[in-house]
Amino acid sequence: MIDSAMSKKKIITLSSAVLLSLLFPYLTPYTALASEILVFALFAMSYDLVLGYAGMLSFGHAAFFGIGAYTTGIMLVRVYPSVMPALLAGVIVSSLAALFVGYLSIRRSGIYFTMVTLAFAQMFYFTAFKWTGLTGGDDGLQGVPRPSIGPLDLTSEITLYYFILFFVLLSITIGLRVVNSPFGKTLQALRENKDRTMSIGYDVDKFRLIVFIISGFFSGLAGGLYALLLNFVPLSSLYWTTSGEVVVMTIVGGMGTLFGPVLGALGIILLRDIISNFTESWNFIMGLIFMGCVLGFRGGIMSIIRDKLKLNV
Amino acid sequence: MKKYNKIFGVLVVFLMVSGISALIVSPAVAADPVKVAVLTDMSGPYAGITAKNVDAARMAIEDFGGKLLGQNIEFVYRDHQCKPDVANQKAKELYEKEKVDVIIDCPNSAAGLAVSNQARIHKKLFFPIGSGTTRLNGSDCHRYTFHWGYNDYMLATAAGLWAADNLGKRWYTITADYAWGHSLLKNFKNALKSRGGTLLGNDMVALGTSDFSPYILKAMNANPDVLVLLNAGKDGVNSTKQANEFGLKKKVKIIHALFFIEGIKAVGPDVFADDYGAAPWYWKSQNPGAQKFVAQWQKKFNKPPNWMNAATYSAVTQYLEAVKRAGIKDAKPVIEKLEGHTFRDIFANPGYIRPDNHMKVADANIIRAKRKEEIKEPWDFFEFVGSVSAKDAYEPVGKTGCNMGGF
CATH class of the missing domain: 3.40.50.2300 (Response regulator)
Known part of the structure; x- marks a missing residue:
């Protein structure tokens, strides 16, 4: 009985969340901002798989985001102007990059892991910076088209929003499935105590590598969608500041919650956009907010919701 | 139960933030008056040089009389933080939501190229100033972008x-x-x-x-x-x-x-x-109106304007003049009035807008940095030592790689 009542409630909330996300572009200052929030929500969610669930502080996730964006962009500009193959290529290449970086860096943990991932990401950044012929270098990869998919005219911002929303909802569903599976539980176990997990008989490195690749996959998808949204790929998408941004979004939102990073992306991008219209010192205000988050409520926005609204049982 | 609560929490915050943002956003304005936007770096690495372009544009509108086609000229500005991705998003906001007719400035070449692409997509005007890349009037040129100021x-x-x-x-x-x-x-x-x-x-x-x-x-x-x-x-x-x-x-x-x-x-x-x-310009310039502009600026900010400020003033003025000549603010007639136009203002004497690649050209100044003992008044750091004609200083016609295309 209780179960069926709960699932009923769950269905109601889920469908209203979907409804709200459908209306979202009409509530933000402009449509493209809503799309940007979605892209970073997806990126932050994929990052949370690594940081929040597996406890690996990667500081090189811009690499997978940027590689996804560049691959999708290069496919569209130079190879074949069709969206789906380009996005597919983006996620494949970024997953392969995650396999490469992950394979070499998961042997280390803690600060060493962080530094190795940062070093790899900067390596990709400088490759793109120097390889002007392929990536456009400092000018970014300009003129990424948005070809239509059948009747879907992606040049319209609002259509593109729903196109991105489709992928984001799909990814969140898969993400939820992953973290609630035995695989996800194992990840959380090794986050809490690596040695004990190992002693039970789990191949810890394999789990860490797999979650790293899954995260790279979704980061690449976010990057590909970002290239479509912007009509170009900025070089900064590979830069360490992008990695920093996604760390901040995840922490402010609440790591290890999957929904928290989505809220973190929403809050940070929206606030930055609004505050920067009023004052040049927006960076200062964002910094204060971040410090407040780290000092005051470590669990992020999600923890406030839980505590203040007494939603947690 | 826990999961359900999480989702509910998400909803609440979602609603609150969206509500706040909806309140903050000003109601849409009628599309009728001419609307000018400055998109520049106000908090990034170039902010010290470019942030005051906003004031330069305001001054240009004031000096123009503030009215055009029987209505007050509207003005907005945005900070792109020297990030090309932000510039791109803000350009969309300006063209789509704010319904501006023209975007001025945009330092950083990647940002300039991205905004230029948005100008083409939205069929609205864009006057890059701070971005120097020759692609803007070469391989990436098009009808809606007019490169003001300089290029590499x-x-x-x-x-x-x-x-x-x-x-x-x-x-x-x-x-x-x-x-x-x-x-x-x-x-x-x-x-x-x-x-x-x-x-x-x-x-x-x-x-x-x-x-x-x-x-x-x-x-x-x-x-x-x-x-x-x-x-x-x-x-x-x-x-x-x-x-x-x-x-x-x-x-x-x-x-x-x-x-x-x-x-x-x-x-x-x-x-x-x-x-x-x-x-491109120095504040000791003797171009028509330049010294009046400099005096006004000195009074307001206690320092002379740099050449980007002057270029912004010039771009806004020439855009408004073109709308006035066209008698309508639609992009196509205004562009036709700008192409091939010759003018004299504080920034260019004479300035010419090349129809083949939309570069605003003028004679280039060569300056020498003064030694300490030569500097008689504050900020007078340079001396004009020569000039190079516009014909020699810019790419020859036919060698720019620009294929202008239609509207």
Whole structure:
């Protein structure tokens, strides 16, 4: 009985969340901002798989985001102007990059892991910076088209929003499935105590590598969608500041919650956009907010919701 | 239960934030009045140079009379933080939500190219000023973008031709090793070649290098007449300081790619004393109305305007004039009024908008940084030493790689 009542409630909330996300572009200052929030929500969610669930502080996730964006962009500009193959290529290449970086860096943990991932990401950044012929270098990869998919005219911002929303909802569903599976539980176990997990008989490195690749996959998808949204790929998408941004979004939102990073992306991008219209010192205000988050409520926005609204049982 | 609560929490925050944002956003305005936007760097690395472009645009609108086509001219500005992705998003907001007719400025070449692409998509005008890339009037040119101010070809070619004629024909170059440095080097080399000079050597130096002594020593051993420093910002300051320390300036003249009064103010006049460079404009200009503009600016900000401020003022003024001539603010007739137009204002005397690649061209000024003892009033850091005609300073027609296309 209780179960069926709960699932009923769950269905109601889920469908209203979907409804709200459908209306979202009409509530933000402009449509493209809503799309940007979605892209970073997806990126932050994929990052949370690594940081929040597996406890690996990667500081090189811009690499997978940027590689996804560049691959999708290069496919569209130079190879074949069709969206789906380009996005597919983006996620494949970024997953392969995650396999490469992950394979070499998961042997280390803690600060060493962080530094190795940062070093790899900067390596990709400088490759793109120097390889002007392929990536456009400092000018970014300009003129990424948005070809239509059948009747879907992606040049319209609002259509593109729903196109991105489709992928984001799909990814969140898969993400939820992953973290609630035995695989996800194992990840959380090794986050809490690596040695004990190992002693039970789990191949810890394999789990860490797999979650790293899954995260790279979704980061690449976010990057590909970002290239479509912007009509170009900025070089900064590979830069360490992008990695920093996604760390901040995840922490402010609440790591290890999957929904928290989505809220973190929403809050940070929206606030930055609004505050920067009023004052040049927006960076200062964002910094204060971040410090407040780290000092005051470590669990992020999600923890406030839980505590203040007494939603947690 | 826990999961359900989480989802509910998400919903609540979602609603609150969305509600707040909906309240903050101003209601949509009627599309009728002419609306001008400045999109510039107000909090990033160029902010010290470009943030006041907003004030320059406001002044231009005020001086124009504030009214056009029987309605008040509207004005908005946005900070792109020197990030191309932000610039791109803000351009969309300005064109779609704010319904502006024109976006002015946008330093940073990647940002300029991205916004130019948005201008083409939205069929609205864009006047890049702070972004110097020649792609804006070369391979990436189109009907809706008018490049005001300068481009990298002009900086290199004007300074190069003048230096080869007046300072000497034996050169050494030190180049920042990335696309901007490479493009400048190519144009400097061409200018030198056209005057029959020789390049004794070139060093490619990684961005952010702090020790330039090996390159300076190599340059001194080559014994050139002119040392060309193709770098900017901190690299420019470091390389020049070290050249001074080695006593290179006693025998060799130094040319820089780009000069700003703010740059001299920041490091003091000693570092760049007696160095040369090309400049689109300097505040001692005698162009019509320039001194009135400078006096107004001095009164307001207690410092003279830099050339980007003047370029912004000019771009806004010429845009408004074109709308006035067209009698309508639609993009197509206004563009037709701008193409091939010749004008005289504070920034260009005369200025000409080339129809073949939408570059606003004017004679380029060559300036020399004054020595400390020569500086008689605050901020008077430069002296006009010559000029290069617009015809020589910009790409020849047919060689730009621009295919203008239709509307």
